[in-house]
Amino acid sequence: MELRDLRALVAVARSGSFTAAAAELGYTQSAVSQQIAALEQAVGQQLLERRPVRPTPAGRRLVEHASRILLRVDVARSELARAGGVEGVLRVDACPLAVPAALAGSLRQLRQAQPALRVVVHTTDAATALAELAAGTVDVALVDGIGAPGNPLAMAEAGLFSSTALAEERLVLVLPADHPLAGRKGLDLSALVDAPWVVAPRLAGGPALPTPHGAVTYEGTDVVTLLNLVASGHGTALLPESVPVTAAGVATVPLRHPDLVHRTEVLVLREPGVAAQALVDALRERARLG
Amino acid sequence: MELRDLRALVAVARSGSFTAAAAELGYTQSAVSQQIAALEQAVGQQLLERRPVRPTPAGRRLVEHASRILLRVDVARSELARAGGVEGVLRVDACPLAVPAALAGSLRQLRQAQPALRVVVHTTDAATALAELAAGTVDVALVDGIGAPGNPLAMAEAGLFSSTALAEERLVLVLPADHPLAGRKGLDLSALVDAPWVVAPRLAGGPALPTPHGAVTYEGTDVVTLLNLVASGHGTALLPESVPVTAAGVATVPLRHPDLVHRTEVLVLREPGVAAQALVDALRERARLG
């Protein structure tokens, strides 16, 4: 069981194809097939079903571990690689709902202090942001998710990154305007336990709950599209209260649930570069003020 | 950078010797030397200083990551290996201060339910207990440490193990009887910030604070010895209040610090065996009662 085999397993499980995984890793299909075979022999059980290619329960388990292992390997490499590197560009990944107005101001403040610094911002989902931060592709990740107040997001391993909380805000339920509960002043989740949901994993950040049954999944990152799905009756959605919800056909009701908030954090590698640290400091400063 | 190399690095860093690491890993010194050389070339910088053998800052960093990576590899292997295994023996690791009276009762209860079950209990330190739990050498680990109330111990990665809190209790400072502060009703840590400490890493569980300057380190697990060290003026110590402190020459003062408690947890692999789960259930039940 070596890292190379785990990489192959994860790639195959993600892509659902030996061929695609091989292309991604720079091997031939044959090599990947042999790596998987070796891994299955090493652990003494089948990890993938073929045709269609899909992980077995044991395979899922190992994929879960392997993903975290490989993430940490990337982090280790990035930390060692960036030692002594000079930085003329600051790359930032931000989740769509993790871009508070503070970001713009903090960036302006940062560029005034360091005019020569180039800044590149991308929006992605949290998983991608973590992977890119670990790989060293970006220097700062702004991620969000739903969790308990005061507790860090259970993103990846504790201690992999240095994380700073920027904001915690209440959640609102987004309902079709003609929904019977649309007029309420507040709702508990239990009132909607059997209702259909519109799940937007790339918008919601951390998956707070396992996907409810009968859910519509929206893979995009556009809030308006999500609202349209809600308005047309596909289900209800959950958003932080600061998102301006002004689409026709939807209503919002504050979520009454003491243990669930929307939380935004900024993540950097431990011992980040000076520019990355400066941005974190600026963001933290603004978070304290606002 | 493969797991084999990381194993070599960790073994050399721990033992401080290529020769000892090689013996431990089943290689020749030469092989380990080559593995380290390959690793240093891969990361592009020196990881160990030689004569004496000691990790460089970059090496320390990588050792930290590698330890967690290897721990998770062990966990993954154990989880996959135990699938379908039958268990006639339940092996338990317990830290010295994490053996509440409840353990004895829970074990009795367990053996009444499963008379054929053999139970083996060892006491170790937390790091060893985690490593053995990960390696599958033991089925249950009872660990303790100092942390914030209500929060899980920051032992290893979050989610590596399934953990259940058993107890949280206040801490007491143990002082020499003639210490000027020995008569107080309660003390804050700030009163002792510059005082000498007797640090007992194998008794204290998680290292709450970095080792203070001028500290005496006691590597054993015997409370009486620790108390004797305190009584003879080597410094102060911190213990959970349930430990009976009845040695001559020492005094105890409750610690007034809202964010520090002594916490005991029971850890098992996710999806533990039936016997391990039964013990966890029994312990949790008793914890709820008492």
Place this chain on the structure above:
DNA sequence: ACTGTTTACGGAGACCGTAAGTATC
């Protein structure tokens, strides 16, 4: 029939052990 995974086989190269070399205590 075609797409995609497995198996067969051969060559290049990684990896470890033996042994000689070298530096430090």
Place this chain on the structure above:
DNA sequence: GATACTTACGGTCTCCGTAAACAGT
């Protein structure tokens, strides 16, 4: 000078690619 790490070198075995066989769709 002894201990301990490094380097040199050779053999073995792993590992990957090419190519053929095989299995679903």
